[in-house]
Amino acid sequence: MRKPTANRPATILLTALAPVSWGTTYAVTTEFLPADRPLFTGLMRALPAGLVLLGLARVLPRGAWWGKAAVLGALNIGAFFPLLFLSAYRLPGGMAAVVGSVGPLIVVGLSAVLLGQRPTARSVLTGLVAAFGVSLVVLKAAGALDAVGVLAALAATASMSVGTVLTKRWGRPEGVGPLALTAWQLTAGGLLIAPLALIVEGAPPALDGRAIGGYLYLALANTAVAYWLWFRGIGRLTATQVTFLGPLSPLTAAVVGWAALGQTLTPVQLTGMALAFGATVAGQLGVRPPVRPWFGSAGQVSVPSDLTPARARR
Secondary structure, three states: OOOOOOOOHHHHHHHHHHHHHHOOHHHHHHHHOOOOOHHHHHHHHHHHHHHHHHHHHOOOOOOOHHHHHHHHHHHHHHHHHHHHHHHHHHOOOOHHHHHHHOHHHHHHHHHHHHOOOOOOHHHHHHHHHHHHHHHHHHOOOOOOOOHHHHHHHHHHHHHHHHHHHHHHHHOOOOOOOHHHHHHHHHHHHHHHHHHHHHHHHOOOOOOOHHHHHHHHHHHHHHHHHHHHHHHHHHHHOOHHHHHOOOOHHHHHHHHHHHHHOOOOOOHHHHHHHHHHHHHHHHOOOOOOOOOOOOOOOOOOOOOOOOOOOOOOOO
């Protein structure tokens, strides 16, 4: 297995495409998809992508990994996706992005408890700067916040944080690459969402051409390709480097809102973008490669978060 290295510019750029893609999730959800169907939307994003990757990988879990894949799929996909879309449908402005931006700080704390990895002052400070920058970019004045939306965003961030740390702790089976590991989680998560979507939301809604196109984009580019690039990057870079690519997601959402939805960028938002991007760059510098490969080793981990709204809710 390849050993992560601290200086792989091409791998960093490819991995960065994942949070850039996730930065378009909110715009696609609000502009193309049926309203108030978070479970169905999570299902359409996860299960088709998982089945496509499973067909490409052609590897099934063995032994204890059936249970581990189910747990990871439930945390990283089965719970995360519906909660993500629930918060996107219900939260005003950029609150979901702000909640999601603290994910790396949650992971630092979980890593100390579950992996025995002491957090560094630099990682905590960089995470705080990134979260503050994101808040300047996306958090706008709004009326009363929707309590369900806030709780959903918090639960989504916590679920993904726990799932990612467990992925780090458990590693992966010998000879199994990130494509298969991603396929297992997406498929397991999608299968978990399917009965819940039918029971809670009923039959699937009627879909027009825009909705079909939106779901195809979410399943293929936004999920299958993006999550494969993300897990591939975690396997080749240090976890700290990958962690601080996360702010690219809300930055992309802000650019999408400006370029495609006619939003303006204020001086405060531009300042926040500079801080968040600076934290992203700082997270790639001065990092020593770990002695052991990423999977199965202790260390900081990263949480992909596409809780990045591109326009304020009205």
